[in-house]
Amino acid sequence: MKVVVQRVLKSSVKVDNKIVGKSGYGYMLLVSFTNGDNEKIIDYMINKILNLRIMDDENKVMNKSILDINGSILSISQFTLYGDAKKGNRPSYQKALNGEEAKKLYDLFNFKLSQSVKVETGIFGADMEVSLVNDGPITIILEKEVEK
DSSP states (O other), X not given: OEEEEEEXXXXXXXXXXXXXEEESSEEEEEEEOBTTOOHHHHHHHHHHHHHOOOEEOTTSOEEEOTTTTTOEEEEEEOGGGGOBOSSSSSXXXXXXXXXXXXXXXXXXXXXXXXXXXXXXXXXXXXXOEEEEEEEEEEEXXXXXXXXX
């Protein structure tokens, strides 16, 4: 599982010219799954996301979590995080989990995440227009591989 965490002042996602999800001060997440991803990995990633200390404290030091500042999250599914362009110029997406299984994990991820923080989403598999104002800019890439 891969998640790109971007600290944002605000973010939104449109489908068919209509805003379907948005966040205020907090995170915009780009979320992708691969073969073998499971609920244990989702739980690990949620814990990591919720406890990342990348929000500013009163001294402008990244010392607070999204929970500390009562922030919100916009979660966007993005299978292209598993794009591999090592060979040629057209990326291969063989490492991305198939859509049906990925949607189940994505829905579970968002449901569990929403137990702790306000979460809005895009529409899985839709052609989306994503807008954000990155704060910092702060961007963290998290990855958790299946334990063998």
